[in-house]
């Protein structure tokens with residue numbers, strides 16, 4: 001696209017962002033920036049890590065909790081892993097919580113966040129997308145963080161096609177990133193690169209939606225190839241989805257008075273270091289129901305919970321038993337509230353099944 005068209009697109013997007021951009025708890029909007037406020041790289045980083053793979057309404061309360069409890073990267077670095085992992089519970093992808101904590105410690109040691117994408121990428125858990133997002137939003141570097149929203153907008157603007165195979169979609173993504181970067185490069189050197197990135201994210205989230213995009217109110221109407229073809233919803237042409245395999249396991253909810261037993265998972269691997277009800281290994285086929293039970297109690301079935309991770313779906317048989325006050329079991333006895341608050345979503349689903357059944361029996 002010719003430079004003058006790119007400039008017109010930037011102007012149209014900027015005008016739209018000033019009027020229609022979303023107000024978000026971690027964002028410094030254009031008016032605040034006009035008034036001299038600058039984004040805090042710590043809050044930008046925190047929000048970006050939380051928003052990977054989850055929605056704004058789900059991530060917002062977690063963001064507020066972290067901001068209040070650990071208002072600076074140094075305070076987060078000094079926090080214990082137990083406190084950080086408990087506060088993270090429910091956000092999923094627990095390796096990210098580990099990286100979050102490790103990254104805070106690395107930044108605290110450096111004294112501040114590196115100021116560009118290349119430096120940011122050296123931090124634990126900070127990949128190409130997150131480094132570009134922090135560099136653009138916090139430091140106005142002219143790089144484009146291509147999230148799902150920007151990917152959709154750009155693929156439609158230039159009608160970037162693929163044959164929907166994995167390889168074809170990978171190739172299309174390279175073209176999308178290149179076009180997105182052309183937009184970033186077209187900005188003034190001393191411009192607000194963060195505003196452009198956030199404007200395109202907002203446009204994708206509120207106007208250029210996956211279904212029924214509202215093209216009539218889009219600032220990029222004149223420039224959009226997919227709209228001219230009348231084929232907006234064909235883009236982006238992602239690879240056809242593979243069916244994820246199913247794994248099976250059992251979870252054991254041992255209760256004692258008003259308490260329930262949780263154990264900490266090994267530090268590496270899925271849900272590493274998180275508190276969970278004791279459970280069997282998760283395998284491709286169902287094994288003996290009580291394999292992995294923490295002791296010979298009078299186990300009763302409480303039902304099944306299902307949970308989908310990125311690479312597999314889990315079906316977990318849930319068992320429950322009462323433990324006598326003298327039973328010696330490894331793990332931590334927690335109140336129902338603390339256990340529910342401190343375990344990831346899959347653990348919470350299993351606990352909720354039993355605690356509901358207990359409440360019904362009372």
Ligand code: SF4
Nearest residue numbers: 208213215218224227
């Ligand atoms: S014109 Fe429609 S399809 Fe094109 S970018 Fe705007 S909302 Fe998306």
